[in-house]
Amino acid sequence: MNHEADLRQALLPRLALLRPYRWRLAVSYLLLLITAGFQLAYPSAIALFIDQMIAGAGWSWLALMAAIMLVIIGVHAVANALRHYLFASTGSQIVAGLRNRFFMTMLRQNIAFFERENVGELTNRLTTDIDLLQETLTTELASLLQTALIALGGAVMLISISPVLSLLMLVLVPVVIWTMRKVGGQSRQLANMRQERLAYCSRLAQEMFANIRLVQAFTQERQATKRFTDTTTETLQYSLSADLLYAGLEGAVTFIQSAALLVTVLAGGVLVAQKSLSLGELTSFILYAGMTSGAATALGALWGEWMRAIGGTDRVFELLVEAGTENASEDARSCPSLHQELHFSAVSFTYPTRPEQAALKQFCLRIEPGEKIALVGASGAGKSTVINLLLGFYAPTQGEIRIGDRNMQSVNLRELRQQVALVEQEPALFSCSILDNIRYGALSDVDEQQILRAAKDANIHEFVNQFPAGYQTGVGARGVQLSGGQKQRVAIARALIRNPKLLILDEATSALDADSEQKLQQALQRVMEGRTTIIIAHRLSTITFADRIVVMRDGCIVQIGTHQELIKNREGHYYQLIAGQMAACADGSDSTNLAIAESLHD
Numbered sequence: 001m002n003h004e005a006d007l008r009q010a011l012l013p014r015l016a017l018l019r020p021y022r023w024r025l026a027v028s029y030l031l032l033l034i035t036a037g038f039q040l041a042y043p044s045a046i047a048l049f050i051d052q053m054i055a056g057a058g059w060s061w062l063a064l065m066a067a068i069m070l071v072i073i074g075v076h077a078v079a080n081a082l083r084h085y086l087f088a089s090t091g092s093q094i095v096a097g098l099r100n101r102f103f104m105t106m107l108r109q110n111i112a113f114f115e116r117e118n119v120g121e122l123t124n125r126l127t128t129d130i131d132l133l134q135e136t137l138t139t140e141l142a143s144l145l146q147t148a149l150i151a152l153g154g155a156v157m158l159i160s161i162s163p164v165l166s167l168l169m170l171v172l173v174p175v176v177i178w179t180m181r182k183v184g185g186q187s188r189q190l191a192n193m194r195q196e197r198l199a200y201c202s203r204l205a206q207e208m209f210a211n212i213r214l215v216q217a218f219t220q221e222r223q224a225t226k227r228f229t230d231t232t233t234e235t236l237q238y239s240l241s242a243d244l245l246y247a248g249l250e251g252a253v254t255f256i257q258s259a260a261l262l263v264t265v266l267a268g269g270v271l272v273a274q275k276s277l278s279l280g281e282l283t284s285f286i287l288y289a290g291m292t293s294g295a296a297t298a299l300g301a302l303w304g305e306w307m308r309a310i311g312g313t314d315r316v317f318e319l320l321v322e323a324g325t326e327n328a329s330e331d332a333r334s335c336p337s338l339h340q341e342l343h344f345s346a347v348s349f350t351y352p353t354r355p356e357q358a359a360l361k362q363f364c365l366r367i368e369p370g371e372k373i374a375l376v377g378a379s380g381a382g383k384s385t386v387i388n389l390l391l392g393f394y395a396p397t398q399g400e401i402r403i404g405d406r407n408m409q410s411v412n413l414r415e416l417r418q419q420v421a422l423v424e425q426e427p428a429l430f431s432c433s434i435l436d437n438i439r440y441g442a443l444s445d446v447d448e449q450q451i452l453r454a455a456k457d458a459n460i461h462e463f464v465n466q467f468p469a470g471y472q473t474g475v476g477a478r479g480v481q482l483s484g485g486q487k488q489r490v491a492i493a494r495a496l497i498r499n500p501k502l503l504i505l506d507e508a509t510s511a512l513d514a515d516s517e518q519k520l521q522q523a524l525q526r527v528m529e530g531r532t533t534i535i536i537a538h539r540l541s542t543i544t545f546a547d548r549i550v551v552m553r554d555g556c557i558v559q560i561g562t563h564q565e566l567i568k569n570r571e572g573h574y575y576q577l578i579a580g581q582m583a584a585c586a587d588g589s590d591s592t593n594l595a596i597a598e599s600l601h602d
């Protein structure tokens, strides 16, 4: 793609952001025209003033002129202030709108998108990058137009005063065009690379802060600092290159302006001596020349700024386009009730980031409404993948998942997920109060009583009441201020308040102490009542109650049955898994394991 076409493509989506504000901007541009007109008229007024004074105009004329000028200056100042406010406030609104649009678009993306993109980088795009457009789209665009207008109007005035002197100024035109192209292109490229490095800085910082325990426990502070400072150094290099570019431009501008003034004064002096130009005309010519050359060279700088903002926001617009094409499921139709048969029909699946390895192979399973299904299998067997597909995070590569007689591909994922509650293995909590974390699960407004009921059912009421701030106690980032067992139970309360038709439990891998375990199991029994439940079981001792246990290996189902049925087959994978876990807990300290041990020996 050539440079102009590429630039047009970059400009169009940005200019489209101005559309909703077109009337407001129209007023601003009108004010801009007025102020530019005033600015252009000044030197002529001064020329008139000087020549009239030399010609012997009286004091009364002087007073009248001064009064008129004062009014004009006043109107100009007000128009300028209003114009400035209108442009600046429109810029702020556009940026806020774009930021909201970016955030909402990102939130709607599927999980595969977030596996490709980095959260820290996206956050940086959302804040720093978008900020670049704040000034550019309005104030600077206006300045660009105003400067262009002044350069053009000034040129017309120069020609009308003295075509001969104006010819001398013509040499500036190619210089200005060359500067604009050169500075603009480089500025855009530098800005793009700088923002890319900045985004990487955010990503590093976000990863390090989020995993601070790991960083400190593995004494990786020095390495982390080095990676970060190396990146900021690279960012700095790009900034310095841009600064050098602008400094060079500044020097060139100063030189061109001074040289132009010198040539004008010299040549103009000759013309005044020859009486082909009045002193007033020369004065106004010099003023116009200064104004025009200043405007012309400022155009280069402004253009450079524009290109900087375009380069810096390229990724934002790329992401919006990518996201827009990927996110098709929003248009899908409604979703039927999940309180009916869920059917995995010969489902195979391969993660997009790992195309060479199938995570599920010909997975077939019918789940009746209200049934309690446990998925078991070694790590990597594909249990979480089943859940990922059921939640619509990914679509099957082959086969289909049916809800009643509807293919899940055609249902509205939002409506589907509204009927599901998920209790994760390592539940993610938000850094707000316990109350708000529970409320997060609710589909509609819930009062405190309902939250308390869910909390009691989830067995958290007792420990929460021991905190001085009770339910208003903050849980810290990702819930670090709660124990693992407490977090799980808060997550259960959050699931309960949702009143889901389908409950998905990803059981914690490590056993809790006997008391916490008992409280957790009680809470789980309550939340499962009357709902279809799928449990990813890591500790087989906790799922003996399941209606059916689905035993998985390498993405396939190898056995299905109740605990009692499966345990009888001593050659079966389930028996081996159980025996493996029993060997790991050879001391038999876990009371539920003892129960299993007994059933093994039956």
Ligand SMILES: Nc1ncnc2c1ncn2[C@@H]1O[C@H](COP(=O)(O)OP(=O)(O)OP(=O)(O)O)[C@@H](O)[C@H]1O
Residues within 6 Å of the ligand: 115, 351, 352, 353, 354, 359, 377, 378, 379, 380, 381, 382, 383, 384, 385, 386
């Ligand atoms: N997002 C992903 N991208 C690529 N491959 C993945 C992804 N998630 C899982 N896998 C791979 O898919 C296979 C099945 O993983 P899955 O997480 O479903 O196993 P699991 O049975 O839930 O394991 P665990 O009990 O350890 O949680 C594994 O080989 C895993 O490496």
